[in-house]
Amino acid sequence: MIEQIDKEYVLHTYARNYVNFKRGVNATLFDENDKDYIDFTAGIAVVSVGHGNKRVADKIYEQVSNITHISNLYAIEPQALLAKRLSELSDMDIRTFFANSGAEANEGAIKIARKYGETHFKEKKYKVITLTNSFHGRTITTVKATGQDAMHTPNFSPYPDGFSHLNSIQDIYTSIDDETVAVMIELVQGEGGVQPFDKKEIQKLAKFLKEQDVLLIIDEVQTGVYRTGEFLASNLYEIKPDIVTLAKGLGGGVPIGAIMTTHKDIFSPGDHGSTFGGNYLVTAAALEVLDILEEIKDDGSLDATIIYFNSKLNAIYENNKDLFTANVGLGLMRGLRVKDAQTLALIIKTAFEYGVLVLKAGQNTLRFLPALTISKEEMNEGFKRLENALNKIKQG
Incomplete structure (x- = not known):
């Protein structure tokens, strides 16, 4: 049927x-x-x-019984509390924008990088480097950011420019040019074959990018929220990226994405937005999910x-x-x-x-x-x- x-x-x-x-x-x-x-x-x-x-179901029922959604034109208490919790758990001085999915979170991360490249330098920088076998989403931009040729079919072209896909971490060092603004990677490539990168290799890259004033974006849509044993894989690798994206496990089943950035004042009102992102329902659920996961970690x-x-x-x-x-x-x-x-x-x-x-x-x-x-x-x-x-x- x-x-x-x-x-x-x-x-x-x-x-x-x-x-x-x-x-x-x-x-x-x-x-x-x-x-x-x-x-x-x-x-x-x-x-x-x-x-x-049951704990998440009860929290969702409690929240839906009061307010499900009002839009981001007003302050949303569980959203603010969730942003505070993410800062504490990540051990990073960040602000967060809430979206509805991993692809949306990665889109927002790219927008942050490009605004940084427009406003921070004398000459515009906009190029983003990703890796072969990466996966960053299915919107037109995140499909192009994804480093899998099979995803770049003519069916959806032309794709946005400014993205290059390299075979290895080592290739990044010689591929950064005067227009490169960010490097975007997964610490464990999920869709690309569950492939973790070497910790020292990543730490070396993070240090180099900081010296070059190139942003490091870590896509933690799949690795984040204790999936690798720590709250972030970035915590496990002992790095502090400029931007981290989350989704998947954060809501325990309700759709939520998050863009966490140390560049706390990069966006101005009107630069970015979402009708549903971070509403009462999903952020209340996410807070309960984090309560449960913190307990089993501790x-x-x-x-x-x-x-x-x-x-x-x-x-x-x-x-x-x-x-x-x-x-x-x-x-x-x-x-x-x-x-x-x-x-x-x-x-x-x-x-x-x-x-x-x-x-x-x-x-x-x-x-x-x-x-x-x-x-x-x-x-x-x-x-x-x-x-x-x-x-x-x-x-x-």
């Missing part, structure tokens, strides 16, 4: 799996037949505190979950080296390199049949992004099912 309606009325932008999920409890989903699935995807790193989280349970999950994942890797070539990632942003793309597709399909949800990243990476609140029981069951699926594949 749902498949027929979806195909008739929804634009075909996804190769969907037509399971009909009806409810969820933490990292477990149930379909219309009440079959359960262990969810190692969390809605692509979004449902950070699990499905059906009591040690998040770190314990990361250690346990990665031990189970490594066991899968060690037991199946005929299928996998590497175990990669940080925190609860993990991946297994698969020997070829055909095998990867078969693993995802067979795992689903066995009741466990996993993702693809890049051309050959099996990606894991579980809820940060996933239980030991859910991890045990999920990896047992995955092992059974892999055994089925090897048996033919």
Whole structure:
């Protein structure tokens, strides 16, 4: 029923799996037949505190029962409190603009960089350097910022100019010219294959860019909000970027994006805006999400979950080296390199049949992004099912 309606009325932008999920409890989903699935995807790193989280649901209900939205023409108390919390958790002297998604957050970051390049220098600077295999969004500008050739089809051209995509961090040093205003990177490339960069390499780059007065934008849409174990991957790498973008896990499932910048007075009224961005609903939900995540970080349970999950994942890797070539990632942003793309597709399909949800990243990476609140029981069951699926594949 749902498949027929979806195909008739929804634009075909996804190769969907037509399971009909009806409810969820933490990292477990149930379909219309009440079959359960262990969810190692969390809605692509979004449902950070699990499905059906009662504390978040209660906070959303409380807020919707009073005010859902009034627009940014008026002060919004939970928005202001959330901005303060982000500054405290990031350990950065920042102001924040709230948007509705990661792509919007990255658009705003690019606008900040370009205004900086227009107002801070005698001669205009506007060019932004990104990296091959990066992913920064699907708007026209963030598609161009994305360093994947497959995203730059003629269908949507012409694209905005001023973007270049380099193969490595080392290439950045020799590619900055008199018109370069910013470098924009992910510390762990998510869509590009769950590829973390070396910490010392990033610290060296951050120091160099500061000396050159080139802004460093860190896209933490996927890595942020404790996904790598610390509030920001930037905290883990011990750097202080000029701009950080967040989205995904910040709202626990409600749409929110954030642009955090140390250039606190860069925007003037009218420079940027959003009708829905940072409204009562999403910022109230995000504050509750952060309360939950701070608690599990402070009591040690998040770190314990990361250690346990990665031990189970490594066991899968060690037991199946005929299928996998590497175990990669940080925190609860993990991946297994698969020997070829055909095998990867078969693993995802067979795992689903066995009741466990996993993702693809890049051309050959099996990606894991579980809820940060996933239980030991859910991890045990999920990896047992995955092992059974892999055994089925090897048996033919």
